[in-house]
Amino acid sequence: MSRIQQHMRLGLFIQAAGHHASGWRYPGAQSGSENFNLIRRLTESAERACFDLVFFGDKLVTGPQEPPSMIVRFEPLTLLGALAMVTERIGLVATASTTYGEPFTIARQFGTLDHLSGGRAGWNVVTTGYDSAANFTLGNHPDHEQRYAVAEEFVDVVRGLWDSFEDDAYVRDAETGVYLDTAKMHRLDHQGRFFNIAGPLNLTRSPQGHPVLVQAGSSGPGMALASRIAEVVFTAQQDLHSAQQFYRDLKRQVVEHGRDPAHCLVMPGIMPIIGRTREEALAHFERLQQWNDLDAALALVSDRLGHDVRGLDLDRPLPDLTLPQNMRSRAQLLLDMSHKDGLTLRQVCHLAAGARGHRIVVGTAHQVADEMIAWFEGEAADGFNLMPAHFPEGLDAFVEGVLPILRRHGLFRECYTGHTLREHLGLPRPADFGL
Ligand SMILES: Cc1cc2nc3c(=O)[nH]c(=O)nc-3n(C[C@H](O)[C@H](O)[C@H](O)COP(=O)(O)O)c2cc1C
Numbered sequence: 528m529s530r531i532q533q534h535m536r537l538g539l540f541i542q543a544a545g546h547h548a549s550g551w552r553y554p555g556a557q558s559g560s561e562n563f564n565l566i567r568r569l570t571e572s573a574e575r576a577c578f579d580l581v582f583f584g585d586k587l588v589t590g591p592q593e594p595p596s597m598i599v600r601f602e603p604l605t606l607l608g609a610l611a612m613v614t615e616r617i618g619l620v621a622t623a624s625t626t627y628g629e630p631f632t633i634a635r636q637f638g639t640l641d642h643l644s645g646g647r648a649g650w651n652v653v654t655t656g657y658d659s660a661a662n663f664t665l666g667n668h669p670d671h672e673q674r675y676a677v678a679e680e681f682v683d684v685v686r687g688l689w690d691s692f693e694d695d696a697y698v699r700d701a702e703t704g705v706y707l708d709t710a711k712m713h714r715l716d717h718q719g720r721f722f723n724i725a726g727p728l729n730l731t732r733s734p735q736g737h738p739v740l741v742q743a744g745s746s747g748p749g750m751a752l753a754s755r756i757a758e759v760v761f762t763a764q765q766d767l768h769s770a771q772q773f774y775r776d777l778k779r780q781v782v783e784h785g786r787d788p789a790h791c792l793v794m795p796g797i798m799p800i801i802g803r804t805r806e807e808a809l810a811h812f813e814r815l816q817q818w819n820d821l822d823a824a825l826a827l828v829s830d831r832l833g834h835d836v837r838g839l840d841l842d843r844p845l846p847d848l849t850l851p852q853n854m855r856s857r858a859q860l861l862l863d864m865s866h867k868d869g870l871t872l873r874q875v876c877h878l879a880a881g882a883r884g885h886r887i888v889v890g891t892a893h894q895v896a897d898e899m900i901a902w903f904e905g906e907a908a909d910g911f912n913l914m915p916a917h918f919p920e921g922l923d924a925f926v927e928g929v930l931p932i933l934r935r936h937g938l939f940r941e942c943y944t945g946h947t948l949r950e951h952l953g954l955p956r957p958a959d960f961g962l
Contacts, residue, residue: 536792538582540584541918542914543569546798547798547815550916550921553920561600567613569918574617577616577939578913579948579952580951583622584622588657604636614647623653624653626659626674630724638733638738641733646949650740650741652682653742654677680722683719686957688724689736690713692711692713692728696731697731715727732959736959740756741757741761742760758790761795762794762795770795777793794911796885798882798885798886800812805891812887824877831884833850834851844866850862857884891928896936
């Protein structure tokens with residue numbers, strides 16, 4: 528089947544105060560990162576609409592510098608455990624850090640979620656750009672290169688632990704009295720640069736074999752990791768050309784690793800602002816943008832760039848700045864907005880405050896659908912991570928307006944045909960190598 532005949536993949540990125548910094552202020556918006564009923568309703572809406580997955584990001588530090596609506600959040604794995612009990616088909620993906628986590632614990636947690644949900648778990652592997660050392664007795668936040676070196680080994684250990692038991696290790700034969708064929712239980716005995724982990728994991732292979740591996744870093748080392756291990760890649764490109772370039776580069780690297788490029792799906796973030804007319808959508812966007820707090824936006828852009836830009840001329844483009852150790856690709860994206868697209872610091876702040884550097888598409892449902900189709904057919908994306916500006920209306924407008932158009936083009940499913948997240952995404956179940 529050619530790629531064009533395939534469906535777009537769709538994820539709903541849930542941030543319960545909405546993805547626009549001021550989304551919670553929009554008339555009718557409901558918010559609350561600790562409002563389980565709201566999160567449950569949003570997840571159920573996405574499941575009724577047959578999205579592939581819902582996704583919850585994570586951050587391990589907080590403080591007054593965060594947007595007030597994002598200072599607190601639920602621990603995502605615990606949250607997904609609860610959502611697994613009230614949903615049946617939709618994929619459940621959460622972030623967990625390779626810098627501040629332990630491979631044995633993460634293998635257990637995502638393996639357990641895969642069992643509990645009947646094969647719907649996915650792990651968004653992040654190295655954590657933000658210095659979170661103060662909360663982990665770690666000393667210093669490791670630098671970018673070190674974080675990715677750790678991540679490479681970390682993921683291999685987790686995958687090895689997920690294969691602790693061959694699929695048919697548990698015989699449970701009451702006649703013969705053989706409960707477990709211990710020859711099919713394997714120690715990992717990993718001894719590496721960063722980890723010494725014996726195993727086996729105290730969990731059998733989960734329904735998907737391995738939970739789906741997602742990755743969200745776009746720097747050179749980020750792409751190197753993604754091309755080797757990721758089955759889904761979350762990105763934040765702004766324009767068709769740079770998205771096509773990223774897509775081409777990543778898929779080329781995937782092939783160099785001997786992998787099928789169709790098994791590493793690229794899903795950029797998109798914040799649609801939808802109106803019955805383009806004018807109405809623009810007015811809607813203006814209303815959100817007018818609430819932006821310039822001081823808060825300057826602090827956010829300074830944080831993302833790793834340079835204090837608060838003293839700079841707001842009405843000139845950004846100067847040449849060296850890339851920071853953290854959040855490198857997001858910093859590059861903000862610099863590109865200024866250097867390539869000619870945006871002033873004030874305009875960069877406005878956009879960054881809106882969607883934290885993700886792409887915003889303002890227009891009618893048809894215009895939003897056309898943009899998505901152009902990216903999908905132009906080989907810039909295999910699908911999208913939907914980031915509504917506010918909930919629930921931002922999600923409802925997409926489901927009621929844009930999805931029917933995508934379906935008329937045969938680009939999105941009418942109903943689920945599979946049960947596991949791998950089946951939704953068209954990903955194979957990893958072979959059981961019986962290490
Ligand atoms: C859609 C998306 C979701 C992300 N979610 C998280 C997250 O939940 N936690 C986190 O620490 N970083 C998250 N990131 C950031 C990246 O994982 C990565 O840390 C950052 O882009 C810096 O890595 P890089 O230098 O390789 O680009 C996300 C990025 C994208 C595009």
